[in-house]
Amino acid sequence: MLVCLGQLLLLLVDIIMASYDQFNSGIFRINPDKINTKLDGYNIRTFEKISPKMCFDKCLRRPKCHSYNYNRHILRCELNFRPKYVSVDDFHNEVGFVYVEVGHYRGDPMYDTCLGNPCKSGEICENKKDAGGVVCVKDQEGKDYFGTVSTTKSGKTCQAWSKQEPHKHGFWAMNDESNYCRNLDGEQAPWCYTTDSETRYEMCDIPFCRNLACRSSPCENKGICAEVAGGFKCKCPCGYTGDTCSTRDKNKEDCKRSTNGFEYKGMINTTISHRTCQRWDSDTPHGHSFNNLNAENYCRNPDNEPKPWCYTTDPDKRWEICDIPFCTTPAQECVSSLYGEDYFGTVRQTKNGIPCQKWSDLTPHSHSYDSKLKDQDDYCRNPAAPGDKFPWCYTIDPDIRSDICDIPRC
Numbered sequence: 001m002l003v004c005l006g007q008l009l010l011l012l013v014d015i016i017m018a019s020y021d022q023f024n025s026g027i028f029r030i031n032p033d034k035i036n037t038k039l040d041g042y043n044i045r046t047f048e049k050i051s052p053k054m055c056f057d058k059c060l061r062r063p064k065c066h067s068y069n070y071n072r073h074i075l076r077c078e079l080n081f082r083p084k085y086v087s088v089d090d091f092h093n094e095v096g097f098v099y100v101e102v103g104h105y106r107g108d109p110m111y112d113t114c115l116g117n118p119c120k121s122g123e124i125c126e127n128k129k130d131a132g133g134v135v136c137v138k139d140q141e142g143k144d145y146f147g148t149v150s151t152t153k154s155g156k157t158c159q160a161w162s163k164q165e166p167h168k169h170g171f172w173a174m175n176d177e178s179n180y181c182r183n184l185d186g187e188q189a190p191w192c193y194t195t196d197s198e199t200r201y202e203m204c205d206i207p208f209c210r211n212l213a214c215r216s217s218p219c220e221n222k223g224i225c226a227e228v229a230g231g232f233k234c235k236c237p238c239g240y241t242g243d244t245c246s247t248r249d250k251n252k253e254d255c256k257r258s259t260n261g262f263e264y265k266g267m268i269n270t271t272i273s274h275r276t277c278q279r280w281d282s283d284t285p286h287g288h289s290f291n292n293l294n295a296e297n298y299c300r301n302p303d304n305e306p307k308p309w310c311y312t313t314d315p316d317k318r319w320e321i322c323d324i325p326f327c328t329t330p331a332q333e334c335v336s337s338l339y340g341e342d343y344f345g346t347v348r349q350t351k352n353g354i355p356c357q358k359w360s361d362l363t364p365h366s367h368s369y370d371s372k373l374k375d376q377d378d379y380c381r382n383p384a385a386p387g388d389k390f391p392w393c394y395t396i397d398p399d400i401r402s403d404i405c406d407i408p409r410c
């Protein structure tokens with residue numbers, strides 16, 4: 001009886017933790033048009049390791065995107081452009097994928113965060129809190145290029161996609177794209193088949209927004225890539241070193257800067273009672289729903305517990321908090337990680353100089369970071385990376401809910 005009761009409690013804890021997790025991360029739910037199915041042959045581009053919500057947004061915001069295939073297990077997002085006619089043959093059974101058409105969500109303020117999409121072809125509409133609303137951004141690799149350049153870099157005229165002469169090809173689904181340069185297959189730049197029978201295809205000279213050396217994202221572990229003479233240089237996040245930030249820096253202090261350690265990315269892997277942590281990607285001895293954390297067996301706080309914690313390798317102890325020391329070195333007054341989630345400096349006003357509201361206050365702006373950041377006073381922070389892209393704060397101005405802060409990159 002006792003055992004049963006214990007198991008029931010564990011189950012309850014699991015359910016509560018799982019729903020808490022979902023609540024916290026705002027898990028995005030939408031009814032897929034097809035389950036365990038994907039549309040094949042219409043891929044505009046693929047994004048790896050992004051959330052269902054981001055995948056949905058990426059599709060919704062590209063006027064050319066008709067639908068997407070999303071796989072929750074491998075977090076892959078494949079955007080599709082509009083097929084000429086969808087036949088059952090275009091669908092392919094693949095377990096884990098859902099297929100979603102976005103047309104019926106366009107224009108719905110519940111879903112469409114870029115309502116009245118003001119962007120030109122070749123631009124992506126993004127709704128950025130830090131930019132004060134909707135902005136149009138140019139895509140860096142030309143994969144979203146839907147402009148009208150139709151000559152290659154050496155001046156050759158492009159062959160119409162609907163033609164099979166002079167070059168036969170398999171991009172029959174692009175009939176509508178005239179003879180414009182496109183990059184639907186992951187080339188380095190938009191390209192086309194040429195009308196010159198001697199030159200099958202060639203890249204088009206459409207200027208890039210970002211420098212070449214960084215375009216392949218050579219920096220690992222969220223290092224920031226910068227173009228330097230003859231190559232690139234990675235600015236590595238705390239705890240990593242090396243040309244591409246692939247090496248763990250063993251000399252760095254392993255510590256946390258907030259009480260609940262939501263930002264903790266260190267390598268402590270034992271609990272407060274010296275039990276060894278279970279790997280997050282493992283379900284033994286304890287099954288759970290944080291398998292995607294990608295943090296080996298290090299203590300983490302993905303769900304707003306009072307402190308970083310881990311499941312333990314002791315079958316009799318499901319999980320336990322870890323004793324992570326506070327950092328003794330002062331925090332840097334600059335942003336060193338991609339989204340500034342590691343920023344613990346002392347800027348406490350927005351980029352326009354409006355003082356920040358204390359995180360523990362719920363006025364003038366009510367919010368849900370009051371417990372997570374209660375010890376962070378009124379400093380700019382980024383508790384919601386990668387959803388938010390830079391440290392920010394709520395402001396004391398009742399008319400301006402939040403804004404990013406002006407903090408230099410390290």
Ligand SMILES: *[C@@H]1O[C@H](CO)[C@@H](O)[C@H](O)[C@H]1NC(C)=O
Nearest residue numbers: 267268269270276277296297
């Ligand atoms: C825990 O971390 C230490 C220090 O990084 C490492 O030497 C050890 O192998 C880790 N133990 C396990 C079980 O992962």
